[in-house]
Amino acid sequence: MDNSIELTLKIILDAWKGQVSRVDKLLSELADEQFGNEVSPGSNTGVYLLGNLAAVHDALFPLLGVGEKLYRELENIFIKNQDKSGLEQSPVKELRIYWQEVNSKLLDYFGRFSPEEWLQKHTAVNEEAFKEEPHRNRLNVLVSRTNHLAYHFGQLAFLKK
Amino acid sequence: MDNSIELTLKIILDAWKGQVSRVDKLLSELADEQFGNEVSPGSNTGVYLLGNLAAVHDALFPLLGVGEKLYRELENIFIKNQDKSGLEQSPVKELRIYWQEVNSKLLDYFGRFSPEEWLQKHTAVNEEAFKEEPHRNRLNVLVSRTNHLAYHFGQLAFLKK
Numbered sequence: 001m002d003n004s005i006e007l008t009l010k011i012i013l014d015a016w017k018g019q020v021s022r023v024d025k026l027l028s029e030l031a032d033e034q035f036g037n038e039v040s041p042g043s044n045t046g047v048y049l050l051g052n053l054a055a056v057h058d059a060l061f062p063l064l065g066v067g068e069k070l071y072r073e074l075e076n077i078f079i080k081n082q083d084k085s086g087l088e089q090s091p092v093k094e095l096r097i098y099w100q101e102v103n104s105k106l107l108d109y110f111g112r113f114s115p116e117e118w119l120q121k122h123t124a125v126n127e128e129a130f131k132e133e134p135h136r137n138r139l140n141v142l143v144s145r146t147n148h149l150a151y152h153f154g155q156l157a158f159l160k161k
Numbered sequence: 162m163d164n165s166i167e168l169t170l171k172i173i174l175d176a177w178k179g180q181v182s183r184v185d186k187l188l189s190e191l192a193d194e195q196f197g198n199e200v201s202p203g204s205n206t207g208v209y210l211l212g213n214l215a216a217v218h219d220a221l222f223p224l225l226g227v228g229e230k231l232y233r234e235l236e237n238i239f240i241k242n243q244d245k246s247g248l249e250q251s252p253v254k255e256l257r258i259y260w261q262e263v264n265s266k267l268l269d270y271f272g273r274f275s276p277e278e279w280l281q282k283h284t285a286v287n288e289e290a291f292k293e294e295p296h297r298n299r300l301n302v303l304v305s306r307t308n309h310l311a312y313h314f315g316q317l318a319f320l321k322k
Contacts, residue, residue, distance in 0.1 A: 007280060011298075
């Protein structure tokens with residue numbers, strides 16, 4: 001059982017990588033124009049979902065306490081506002097690049113975190129609350145964002161039709 | 162760091178419970194008839210997705226080595242065959258019960274597994290391979306099924322419109 005935490009972290013990180021890879025593969029199979037379609041009638045477009053995923057992942061840098069966002073304009077367009085807000089959305093060609101850049105840089109950090117560092121608090125919880133709720137840590141954020149990604153990947157998959 | 166594995170297991174198990182709860186809530190908001198709709202044009206119906214989720218979760222009993230499936234007829238209809246296969250599908254009223262029963266019983270086991278038991282091999286890997294790949298354990302299955310659930314939950318959410 002001595003390496004149990006390392007093994008468990010590997011499983012969690014592999015799950016993140018696996019979901020990102022599946023989205024990467026889907027993106028490679030879709031033409032830019034297809035992102036203009038709604039994933040289901042009356043729902044979000046592919047552009048919005050891709051922008052939302054890039055924005056949510058970009059927000060992980062400050063949330064995990066490892067730096068600033070790379071593309072801070074994304075939050076207003078793809079998180080604070082809904083699709084069809086009238087705000088100008090970044091072209092798909094650029095969103096593809098943001099998506100790659102953000103995930104690539106995140107993975108650099110993820111690969112370097114020690115188990116101790118994974119279990120440190122994220123920046124949206126204060127020291128006092130963290131003492132009571134030690135599960136509000138970086139690892140929890142990673143697990144939560146992996147599921148967020150899987151959720152929207154299930155929707156983006158409908159663009160393939 | 163002494164309780165790091167317990168903390169990490171809590172995070173993983175909480176993520177599973179969270180996804181199941183979100184699906185439970187969605188099911189409570191949908192009438193049986195709504196499950197007859199496709200989640201996106203030309204895609205799976207809600208009936209099929211609910212049946213698939215119940216079947217995949219039911220298959221966790223043998224995969225985790227804790228018992229037999231509760232509803233073994235589900236696999237053929239909702240895993241081995243696609244939607245619109247012509248096979249008679251269980252009524253939504255029954256699928257709702259299967260879903261609850263399976264998850265409730267799974268949670269009984271999940272709550273009792275020790276960290277050592279979580280890191281034991283699942284039954285689809287043999288002893289020899291497991292020595293080389295110790296991440297092919299019960300915990301890995303749980304993480305993988307949580308993401309599978311999130312993926313289809315993202316699709317089921319379209320039934321609400």
